[in-house]
Structure formats: C-alpha cells, structure tokens
Amino acid sequence: MKHINTILHNKxxxxxxxxKIADFILDNPGRVKQFSxxxxxxxxxxxxxxxxxxxxxxxxxxxxxxxxxxxxxxxxQSTERKNDVAYIHNxxxxxxxxxxxxxxxxxxxxxxxRDTTNEIDFARLQRVVDLIRVAGRVQITAIGGxxxxxxxxxxxxxxxxxxVMHEMDSHVQITVAQSLTAADVQIAISFSGNRRxxxxxxxxxxxxxxxxxxxxxxxxxxLRQAADLCLDTLADGSKTHSSSISVRTAQHTLIDxxxxxxxxxxxxxxxxxxxxxxxxxxxx
Numbered sequence: 001m002k003h004i005n006t007i008l009h010n011k012x013x014x015x016x017x018x019x020k021i022a023d024f025i026l027d028n029p030g031r032v033k034q035f036s037x038x039x040x041x042x043x044x045x046x047x048x049x050x051x052x053x054x055x056x057x058x059x060x061x062x063x064x065x066x067x068x069x070x071x072x073x074x075x076x077q078s079t080e081r082k083n084d085v086a087y088i089h090n091x092x093x094x095x096x097x098x099x100x101x102x103x104x105x106x107x108x109x110x111x112x113x114r115d116t117t118n119e120i121d122f123a124r125l126q127r128v129v130d131l132i133r134v135a136g137r138v139q140i141t142a143i144g145g146x147x148x149x150x151x152x153x154x155x156x157x158x159x160x161x162x163x164v165m166h167e168m169d170s171h172v173q174i175t176v177a178q179s180l181t182a183a184d185v186q187i188a189i190s191f192s193g194n195r196r197x198x199x200x201x202x203x204x205x206x207x208x209x210x211x212x213x214x215x216x217x218x219x220x221x222x223l224r225q226a227a228d229l230c231l232d233t234l235a236d237g238s239k240t241h242s243s244s245i246s247v248r249t250a251q252h253t254l255i256d257x258x259x260x261x262x263x264x265x266x267x268x269x270x271x272x273x274x275x276x277x278x279x280x281x282x283x284x
Contacts, residue, residue, distance in 0.1 A: 003069055004029055006058060006115075009234055012220035020044050021054045025070070033071045037063040089245070105245065112246040115234035116253045119218075128229050129261050131211050132162065136183035139210075140166040141173045141201045145244050146189045146251065149215075153187065153255040159277060160263055160270040170197035177201040182209030190214070191233055191247045193221025202226045215254055231258070 007022050014022055024044060025032060032040075040063075041048040055066035086094040091104050132138060138157060142150035147168055154166035165176055174197070177186060186205040190198045193216040202212045203226055214227035217234070224230055231254050235246035263271060 003058070003066075003073055009218045010058075013218065017046055017050050018054050018057070020046060021051060029070060029073075032067055035067075108246050109249045112235045112249040113253050116232070116250040119232045119234050120254075120257075121232075124229055125231065125257070125261065128213050128231060128258065129265060131185050131213065131229070132157075132187075132258075132262060133265065135162075135185040135211075136181065137163045137165060137185075139173075139176055139180060139184065139186045139205065140164060140189070141170075141177065141186060141198055142189035143170050143173075143195055143197050145248060146191065149248060149251040149255060150187075150189050152252070153189075153259070156255065156259040157262070159274065160259075160266060161273050162262075170201070173197070174201045174204055177204035177210075178208065180205050180208045180210035184208075184210040185213060186210050187213045187215065188223055188227065189216075189251065190221075190223050191217050191235070191244070191251070193217060193219060193223035195223075199223055199226060215251060 004026065007025060011019060011022050011026075021040075021044060024040075035043065037051045038048050041051050044051075052063050055061075055063045058066065060066040060069065088094055090108055092101050096104065140150045140154050140157075150166055151168075154164045157164045167173055167176060180186060184205075186202065188198050188202045193199075193214065199222045202214070202223055205212050206226060206228075211229070212227045214223050214230045215233060216223050216227075216230060218232055233247065233250040233254060235244070235250045263274075
C-alpha cells in the first residue's frame with residue numbers, strides 16, 4: 001500500500017492540521033471515497049484548502065487525484081483480503097507459486113530502492129561525504145539485522161583506506177563511542193531508530209564531540225533526534241514481515257551510494273587501493 005505507507009512514514013513531519021488528515025486516512029482508508037474535499041473538511045473541522053494542500057504535498061494535483069489513488073489502492077487490498085489466504089511476507093501468500101514469489105519480491109525490493117532514492121537530500125549526502133572524508137576515525141554502530149549492513153559498510157570503507165572501527169557487540173560499541181573525539185565520525189544504523197543500544201552509543205559519541213550520522217527511517221525516533229545528519233531509509237511496513245527484506249534493501253541502497261560517492265570524490269590513492277586489493281586476491 002504505497003500511498004498509505006507514504007503517509008505513515010511522513011506523519012511525524014506533518015503539521016498538526018496535516019496529522020489530523022493523516023490520522024483519519026490511516027484509520028479509515030476505505031471511507032475516503034465517501035467524501036468530497038468540502039465534506040472531509042467539515043468532518044475534520046478544518047478548511048477545504050488544508051485538504052487540497054495535503055494532497056499536493058504528497059505529490060498529487062489535487063484532492064480528487066489523491067482520493068482516486070487511495071480508492072484504487074484500498075480496493076486492491078480489499079480484494080486480496082477476500083481471498084482468505086495466509087500472508088507469509090508482505091504481499092506474498094501461501095498460495096503463490098515460486099515464480100509469483102520471485103516477482104513479488106522483485107517488486108518489493110524495487111519499491112524500497114525507488115522510495116529511498118527519491119527521498120535522498122543530495123546536499124545532505126554531500127555533507128555526510130565531506131565529514132567522512134576528513135574524519136580521523138569512523139565508527140559504525142548497529143545491532144540485529146542492521147549489523148549485517150554495518151559490517152558490509154565497514155568492509156567497503158576499509159577497502160578504500162578509511163580508518164573504520166566496527167564491533168558486533170553492543171557493549172563494545174558503546175565503549176568505543178566513548179573514545180571518539182571531535183575529529184571522528186560515528187555512523188549509526190537503525191531503521192526504527194529506537195534501539196536503546198544504538199541510541200546510547202550515539203549519545204556517547206556526541207558527548208565526546210564526534211559527529212553522528214544516522215541511517216534511519218523518517219520516524220521522529222531518539223536516534224534521529226540525536227544525530228547531526230540523517231540519511232533516510234524507506235521501506236514498506238504495511239503487512240506481515242517474515243524478514244526485513246525491504247528494509248535491508250533500502251539500507252543497502254544508501255551504503256552502496258555512500259561508498260561510490262566516497263570513491264568518486266576520494267583521491268587517486270583510494271581508487272588505487274581497489275586495484276591493489278584485486279591484484280593481491282588474484283594471487284591466492
């Protein structure tokens with residue numbers, strides 16, 4: 001449910017009036033088709049222009065286009081529910097064939113790639129790249145599934161010569177964070193932004209004067225509030241998750257982009273390290 005999910009992800013960024021509209025739609029997605037913009041405005045006790053501006057903020061020409069998109073989306077979802085099948089992962093159900101599963105996974109991952117890429121603030125990304133390029137040390141923190149992303153990013157940065165510190169143990173991550181200085185950078189990875197271990201490590205890093213970069217969702221989480229800069233990950237959370245496939249896809253999108261941007265803007269010596277590594281591995 002793309003449009004519902006967009007509202008959900010951006011809810012914390014809305015004004016009080018916009019949140020009132022968002023709450024109604026999230027609680028009553030199937031009822032939107034019953035109301036014109038004046039009628040919905042009357043129900044919510046707000047102006048008709050607020051309804052129209054809300055739709056435009058989400059990328060629609062007006063309320064009518066927004067309502068049609070929601071009705072189509074909800075109609076598709078309702079049809080799926082009538083089938084009375086068990087969903088095992090997002091849109092994948094127990095009756096799908098292997099080719100259908102493959103196609104649905106492809107669409108899910110493509111959506112995470114597209115949503116995350118569309119949300120990138122490239123000026124902010126440049127500031128992140130600039131911070132890492134001049135950092136004395138780079139600490140990468142994460143736990144759970146995000147720790148796999150953290151390890152991948154650590155390997156990528158090590159490959160081009162950055163002084164990276166990455167430990168899987170959360171207690172060690174916090175201890176290392178306490179040793180950072182104003183010359184260092186911490187990259188904290190958590191989709192929810194609510195993991196206490198990552199939050200404590202971020203707070204410890206900030207207390208030492210280090211810059212904290214968070215790879216996290218759009219929710220106003222403790223990590224997002226603690227970070228100096230955020231790179232946003234968007235992934236569908238509207239149905240059952242057997243595994244955070246779309247989340248990891250979104251996170252991989254950002255770390256791959258970050259790696260390539262650092263490689264592009266780095267000196268020739270860093271690019272040469274890639275060739276040297278390949279030459280040494282070929283000797284094995």
